[in-house]
Amino acid sequence: MTLSSESLRPLFAEWARVMQGNKTVLTELDSVVGDGDLGLTMSDGFAAASDYAQHSDEPDLGRFFYLAGKAMASAVPSTMGTLMASGLMQAGKVFKGREAMTLREAGDFFQAWYEGVQQRGKAQPGEKTFLDGMAPALVALRGHGDPLCVAREALLAAQQGVQQTTTMVAKHGRAAIHGERSRAFVDPGAMVAQLLIQGYFNVVQAMYPANGQ
Secondary structure, eight states, X not given: OEEOTGGGHHHXXXXXXXXXXXXXXXHHHHHHHSOSOHHHHHHHHHHHHHHHHHHOOOXXXXXXXXXXXXXXXXXXXXXXXXXXXXXXXXXHHHTTTOSOEEGGGHHHHHHHHXXXXXXHHOXXXXXXXXXXXXXXXXXHHTSOSXXXXXXXXXXXXXXXXXXXXXXXXXXXXGGGGGGGGGGGSOOHHHHHHHHHHHHHHHHHHHHSGGGGO
């Protein structure tokens, strides 16, 4: 199955829905280690990216992803908003000049997102960030099998990655102020990564409903 910018609109809509639905969860997690605005930032940011996607007639996937990221960056110019926008914009650079992608290239898409966030935030895996939720999912997305099974494995891996952050000491942002005490907390950025994969899984499951039972 190949996906154009038009057929990717449901994915952006689902991300916006998932982030809005988990707004309270993200706010509560961020209230423990940050300033408590992550729920609002992610719900508003992904709403802006989705609004761009629903109204865009841009056929170039690179420009489509890049401009969706720009829309997010303009809507939520906070630290996490900028990081997420940087991920989308990096995906835009990777897919520049292309008008279609396959579900098997989801690994390339999320890898680019990961790299965009890493380059902007200067974090490394194991430092209790978004990367620690996404990195395990990337391994799963490189697996073989039908797209739904791969998406399911990626979601499970992301969930495990989020739980693994409770063994890590935060090195970045306000969470780092807590030092060793930060080890006990689930990282809210990693949870955002899990929600991204959740949205992707939901859309793939809708494409393959018979296999999703």
